[in-house]
Amino acid sequence: MSLDQFFFYFFGGIALLGAIGTVTRRNPVHSAVFLITSLLATAGIYLLQRAEFLFAAQIILYVGGIMVLFVFVIMLVDIDVALRRIQFTRQGWVALLLTLVLGAQLALALWMSRAGFSLPPAQPAPTQGNTELIGRVLFQNYMLPFEIASILLLVALIGAVVMSKKRI
């Protein structure tokens, strides 16, 4: 097993364990910590694919931004009250069934496309940096969609402020 493979399974395993921990913990703060672990492991997989920019963006956005807000809100919730409530609706059997169907679907898809598993040898790494390439693609090939997405986010931002504040 090469070093790359080892690290892939290492990060993959951590991501999966983190995901399982996220949904099984009763305490929301513990769930959040597991979710952070999972997101960090995903970032590690990006790094393994030589996508340094995605790696940094994943950590800055998801871990440093979104998860901080998550934890911030969770902290203000009275955990003891939240723990005593029933957290799961009694639909476990339906969920199990759906999970099994989904798993079967994924297994079938993987089985049918098994011919594509033997990937061609990797391309030599581009001489240009990853960040420069992403910038070029975003601001030249996909300029319009990028700007539209930014405006959408801005609208959502302003909407959130307007809705949450009584007096501006």
Add this chain to the structure above:
Amino acid sequence: MALIKQIIELLLQHQWLWPLVFAVVIIAVLPLLAGYVVLMERKVMADMQVRLGPMRVGPHGLLQPIADAVKLLMKEDIIPEKADKWIFWLAPLISVTAAISAYAAVPFGPVFQIADLNVGVLFITAVMSMGIFGVILGGWSSNSHYSLLGALRSSAQVISYETAVGFALISGLLLAGTLSMKQIVMVQAEQHVWFIFLAPVGFFIYLVGSIAETNRAPFDLPEAESELVAGYMTEYSGFRWAIYFLGEYAAMIMVSSVAVTLFLGGWLRPFPSVRALDFLDFLPALLLLGTAGYCFWRTPRQPVQIQKLVMALVGVGILVVAGILGWAATLPSNLPETSNTRAGILGAFWFLLKVFAYIYTFMWVRFTFPRFRFDQLMRLGWHFLIPLSIVNVLGVGTALVLAQQMQWPKWSAIALTTAVTLLVAAWLANIELKRTLPTTRPDIGQEA
């Protein structure tokens, strides 16, 4: 001797071992460095308040950090009864791990760098932004009101100032045109200018923002003693508290390193390309010679026998370092095999000198200004620094376009846009000052 020679030969044969060695050196030296930054802070504080500061342990208190560390290690490890034990244990570790991992991308010199990442600045921002979890989780898990309030304040503060700091970094990165920490310094060497002179407003915003992000006075509301005991650290004691402290000081040295790399020319000496000033390469050795001489002069004046001995030993140690720096300065800089050693050793000196100058500014600010009120802090961040940092990015961008596309002389373009940015700053400050200041805190205002 033979063993050292063998180790050096092994290292020369296997280039990939070097980052490992650097990592070990950084992890070993950093706690010591943090301890001595604490001593420096106490000494600077004493100096500004016309006191002597620690004087008992070692000559002039030079062994105080070691005594403190030993004391903290031997203290009882107390975990509050109602605390969330698992997270209480985890939180300080997050804090210190985040701060130390960021050192992977810092160039202490042209050679001394663990990894020259393509996204160096982004990597550091990302890893440092995780340190906030140590604060939040530590404050929450302690199950105490003071801790929780401190953690809340801290996270609100860091989130608010992260935007301004990010935009300040962007203004420097626009000038550099690269995210790699090493390349940023190279570009400054090529352009014969430190970026602080091209983006002074950006540097100022970074300075203010970095003080706020490391939770230091006058922005140290998360651990305001008079209001919150010790903020998120209230329930921590002994070694866990020491780990938090290490993380805090490591983060402080880290933000200083970023500022030094991006705005103050990294490991470059002043005027690196002016041949007439090449004698500056001997300055490090001369400075340390002077310090060693001072140590020897003070040796007979120490009150206790053991302190005389320690002072003389410190003098000898500084003399050895001065010898190494002097030896490096005499190496020929045009030969490839020696130029790396020379630049590496001298570069490390200049880098650390600049980092300590920046930290000294931190302390100077801390002992000069009174603490902000929380709503004042938020207003400074959201109403002044963030708009100013956005205008500053636009200004630097405009200057670059004027210089590169319209063939303006670089300095006049920079001067014009900086003047415009300063005007905007004056306008923003004017708006803020005209607003009637609330006499009570608005966040606990009318409803209460």
